[in-house]
Amino acid sequence: xxxxxxxxxxxxxxxxxxxxxxxxxxxxxxxxxxxxxxxxxxxxxxxxxxxxxxxxxxxxxxxxxxxxxxxxxxxxxxxxxxxxxxxxxxxxxxxxxxxxxxxxxxxxxxxxxxxxxxxxxxxxxxxxxx
Amino acid sequence: xxxxxxxxxxxxxxxxxxxxxxxxxxxxxxxxxxxxxxxxxxxxxxxxxxxxxxxxxxxxxxxxxxxxxxxxxxxxxxxxxxxxxxxxxxxxxxxxxxxxxxxxxxxxxxxxxxxxxxxxxxxxxxxxxx
Amino acid sequence: xxxxxxxxxxxxxxxxxxxxxxxxxxxxxxxxxxxxxxxxxxxxxxxxxxxxxxxxxxxxxxxxxxxxxxxxxxxxxxxxxxxxxxxxxxxxxxxxxxxxxxxxxxxxxxxxxxxxxxxxxxxxxxxxxx
Amino acid sequence: xxxxxxxxxxxxxxxxxxxxxxxxxxxxxxxxxxxxxxxxxxxxxxxxxxxxxxxxxxxxxxxxxxxxxxxxxxxxxxxxxxxxxxxxxxxxxxxxxxxxxxxxxxxxxxxxxxxxxxxxxxxxxxxxxx
Numbered sequence: 001x002x003x004x005x006x007x008x009x010x011x012x013x014x015x016x017x018x019x020x021x022x023x024x025x026x027x028x029x030x031x032x033x034x035x036x037x038x039x040x041x042x043x044x045x046x047x048x049x050x051x052x053x054x055x056x057x058x059x060x061x062x063x064x065x066x067x068x069x070x071x072x073x074x075x076x077x078x079x080x081x082x083x084x085x086x087x088x089x090x091x092x093x094x095x096x097x098x099x100x101x102x103x104x105x106x107x108x109x110x111x112x113x114x115x116x117x118x119x120x121x122x123x124x125x126x127x128x129x130x
Numbered sequence: 131x132x133x134x135x136x137x138x139x140x141x142x143x144x145x146x147x148x149x150x151x152x153x154x155x156x157x158x159x160x161x162x163x164x165x166x167x168x169x170x171x172x173x174x175x176x177x178x179x180x181x182x183x184x185x186x187x188x189x190x191x192x193x194x195x196x197x198x199x200x201x202x203x204x205x206x207x208x209x210x211x212x213x214x215x216x217x218x219x220x221x222x223x224x225x226x227x228x229x230x231x232x233x234x235x236x237x238x239x240x241x242x243x244x245x246x247x248x249x250x251x252x253x254x255x256x257x258x259x260x
Numbered sequence: 261x262x263x264x265x266x267x268x269x270x271x272x273x274x275x276x277x278x279x280x281x282x283x284x285x286x287x288x289x290x291x292x293x294x295x296x297x298x299x300x301x302x303x304x305x306x307x308x309x310x311x312x313x314x315x316x317x318x319x320x321x322x323x324x325x326x327x328x329x330x331x332x333x334x335x336x337x338x339x340x341x342x343x344x345x346x347x348x349x350x351x352x353x354x355x356x357x358x359x360x361x362x363x364x365x366x367x368x369x370x371x372x373x374x375x376x377x378x379x380x381x382x383x384x385x386x387x388x389x390x
Numbered sequence: 391x392x393x394x395x396x397x398x399x400x401x402x403x404x405x406x407x408x409x410x411x412x413x414x415x416x417x418x419x420x421x422x423x424x425x426x427x428x429x430x431x432x433x434x435x436x437x438x439x440x441x442x443x444x445x446x447x448x449x450x451x452x453x454x455x456x457x458x459x460x461x462x463x464x465x466x467x468x469x470x471x472x473x474x475x476x477x478x479x480x481x482x483x484x485x486x487x488x489x490x491x492x493x494x495x496x497x498x499x500x501x502x503x504x505x506x507x508x509x510x511x512x513x514x515x516x517x518x519x520x
Contacts, residue, residue: 011290018146044330045329164460275406
């Protein structure tokens with residue numbers, strides 16, 4: 001089951017080649033990821049209030065077709081894998097029903113000294129079922 | 131006496147109209163401002179470690195000529211005014227010796243509850259002389 | 261009569277001081293401005309297809325209260341002034357019904373050689389009435 | 391033989407978790423890549439003036455250690471592979487001589503209709519030798 005997030009690409013996300021800059025997709029994926037996590041009751045502000053940092057550890061992205069500004073896109077996010085210390089989400093971005101981007105992001109939790117931590121059990125349980 | 135900061139405009143700072151996006155100048159001004167403050171021994175990391183937030187309160191900017199990507203620019207920063215609670219810097223951006231932008235930014239210090247504070251005396255003393 | 265645009269501030273729009281970076285507001289204002297212009301049938305892509313660049317000439321912004329990430333904000337845009345060569349919009353940003361930012365942006369049209377042009381009559385007529 | 395590019399991470403490149411946002415690395419890699427290509431006499435402005443777009447097709451990045459703002463980093467770029475239609479660069483980012491990030495980006499050339507093109511022979515020849 002994937003989670004669906006919609007947004008409109010911004011004018012300022014383009015560069016002089018008139019297409020959406022490849023760094024802006026990373027921001028779109030994060031918006032979708034945080035909304036997906038929030039839909040499972042994991043709100044980034046609460047994780048951070050507990051002292052966690054939730055960094056991206058690995059990211060891979062396949063830019064299939066260019067996006068232009070002010071296009072409506074749909075991002076499908078789902079859990080790909082979860083271990084005791086890492087969780088991995090996969091993404092597909094569609095524009096006009098056409099797949100334009102695929103991506104995978106892997107994450108961990110760091111404590112206040114930036115040391116990797118075990119994922120909380122309830123976190124694992126919820127995303128294992130996704 | 132103004133402080134001089136140099137940088138090269140980035141490809142990703144353009145938008146589809148092929149000129150540097152007006153929001154990117156704001157980032158350039160901040161880079162120059164932090165370097166200027168650091169030259170006076172006020173390092174943003176230290177101010178924040180003491181619990182201060184140093185927000186922009188007012189910003190005005192006059193975009194005189196468009197900038198393109200990968201251009202070398204020179205930013206001149208100086209103190210325009212300083213009161214008990216506010217400090218104001220002015221900026222000029224030059225490209226090929228031509229003035230392309232003028233700006234003014236006004237700042238204050240907030241405490242950990244986001245309440246405005248008196249500027250520390252040593253801070254005032256140093257920037258009053260600039 | 262003002263035009264209303266809504267958005268949610270992004271995680272990535274913050275900086276290490278935990279508040280929305282002052283440069284991100286500029287992007288929000290542009291999103292609202294382009295939507296406002298589009299509501300009057302002036303679509304930036306069409307203006308650019310005719311060879312125009314639509315730069316910001318002057319920008320002033322008063323940051324009244326800090327914004328945090330993932331907050332829902334409302335931007336009110338309206339026409340403040342329009343001359344033969346310049347048009348000026350004003351903005352108010354609200355969060356939880358509280359005014360957090362006020363801004364003014366002034367714009368012109370440039371031709372393909374970046375020379376200022378007279379505003380098209382239909383453009384002036386429509387925004388004069390706003 | 392790798393090409394070396396140096397930069398200072400920016401305050402505005404952080405997010406509220408106080409580390410450099412993972413999307414900002416993408417911008418750093420591009421700065422290094424364009425400087426590397428320019429060192430081989432391929433200037434992005436000239437490629438674009440000939441009608442080419444030079445998109446990123448694939449990107450993978452391994453964030454090994456977090457970066458903070460205002461840190462001096464060194465980026466090593468080199469050619470990893472080049473085919474008739476694709477070229478691939480690899481990157482290592484160092485901070486205080488410690489490897490903090492590894493990345494690979496794959497690129498192609500698009501013509502004015504966004505169709506993939508054969509790489510120009512001189513382009514292939516130069517980067518094959520790198």
